[in-house]
Amino acid sequence: MTDQGPQTSVVGLDADVTVRRGTLDLHAQFRVAPGEVLAVLGPNGAGKTTLLRTLAGLLALREGRVSVAGTTWDEPSSGVFVPATDRRVGLVFQDYRLFPHLSVLDNVAFAERARGVRRGAARAAAREVLRQIDLEALADRRPGQLSGGQAQRVALARALASGPAMMLLDEPLAALDARTRLEIRAELRRRLSAFAGPSIVVTHDPLEALVLADRILVLEEGRIVQTGTPSEVARRPVTEYVARLMGLNLYSGRLADPELGRIDLEGGGELVAAAVPAGLQKGDRLLAALAPTAISLHLGELPEGSPRNVWEGTVSGVELLTDRVRVAVEGSPAALVDVTAAAVADLRLAPGLRVRLSAKAGEVTAYPAP
Structure with missing residues (x-):
């Protein structure tokens, strides 16, 4: 193989992934545009890591196709399978997987050395990447001499130094403490934004997805349940899992009165939204999202001019969440409500207490069910 430095091509990913691994049956069809960062969210066992391993060539497709820039990497029907060692993929793992016996410089140069590039050329290219990421001062250190943040940045440098067509990152910040994370x-977002090819970040952290990604894909039980921009997913979740991640109460129901915006909820009760999507008719299914901060708790009668949504419930749990307290209320509908610690004391909130809840119609976001 001839010597060559890192080369980055502008590429896009076209994936139709069907894989069976143990009890997991994964099927996901999606595209990632050149320069786009896609975050993959999902609960444990949803298929996030399996998807990443398949794209990297560590698992073979059962059916479907994976192509980058029009070049097929895996297609069982035509017998095409490009092994992981021959795919230009930059991989960043949760535990970084740096070689402890190699210096930072030689860790970063490893991918090009593995492809047959001479040591001098690979090290020169690696040093340039380290310089770009402001890590040149660490070139002679061993991984054991690095902090967690430094190790993560070296792992990113190693991935970029391989001249990848695509970046794949598996929980890249999970091993870091909160301050370092x-x-x-912020630095990871800058580096991925500057990368010309598609990037996929697997994470269980919704904040990480919202900050890093241009678009979010949500997997549950091996299926894509939602895709959209961070704003779309955060404001209009379509499953209970996504709603919990985004800190919202989510209700499904049917439109009972299009003019008044009244929604009959499937779990009992009703909500009134100030606006419902145009074109929906009486009886159409829709979802309604309501933030815990938009709900108020009361012990007695509500004052005049109260919100249009008022219902009763019983406190079932009280939990401290850093700067606020989250109160779980069983009712029709059930709700999570965020209040201050002072409110907990003033209202003497405790499990078993009967309360009244209220929310303005303008705080209810209604949208068509998928």
Whole structure:
């Protein structure tokens, strides 16, 4: 193989992935545009890591096709399978997987050395990447001499130094403490934004997805349940899992009165939304999202001019969440409500207490069910 430095091509990913691994039956069809960062969210066992391993060539497709820039990497029907070692993929793992016996410089140069590039050329290219990421001062250190944040940045440098067509990152910030995660998250966003090819970040952290990604894909039980921009997913979740991640109460129901915006909820009760999507008719299914901060709790009668949504319930749990308290209320509908610690004391909130809840119609976001 001839010597060559890192080369980055502008590419896009076209994936139709069907894989069976143990009890998981994964099927996901999606595209990632050149320069786009896609975050893959999902609960444990949803298929996130399996999807990443398949794209990397560590698992073979059962059916479907994976192509980058029109070049097929995996297609069982035509007998095409490009092994992982021959795919130009930059991989960043949760545990970084740096070689402890190699210096930072030689860790970063490893991918090009593995492809047959001479040591001098690979090290020169690696040093340039380290310089670009402000890590040149660490070139002679061993991984054991690095902090968690430094190790993560070296792992990113190693992935970029391979001249990847695509970047794949598996929980890249999970091993870092909260303060370091904040610093590295901003830098990671800058580096991925500057990368010309598609990037996929697997994470269980909704904030990580919202900050890093141009678009979010949500997997549940091996299926795509939602895709959209961070704003779309955060404001209009379509499953209970996504709603919990985004900190919202989510209700499904049917439109009972299009003019008044009244929604009959499937779990009992009703909500009134100030606006419903145009074109929906009486009886059509829709979803309604309501933030815990938009709901108020009361012990007695509500004052005049109260919100249009008022219902009763019983406190079932009280939990401290850093700067606020989350109160779980069983009722029709059930709700999570965020209040201050002072409100907990003033209202003497405790499990078993009967309360009244209220929410303005303008705080209810109604949209068509998928």
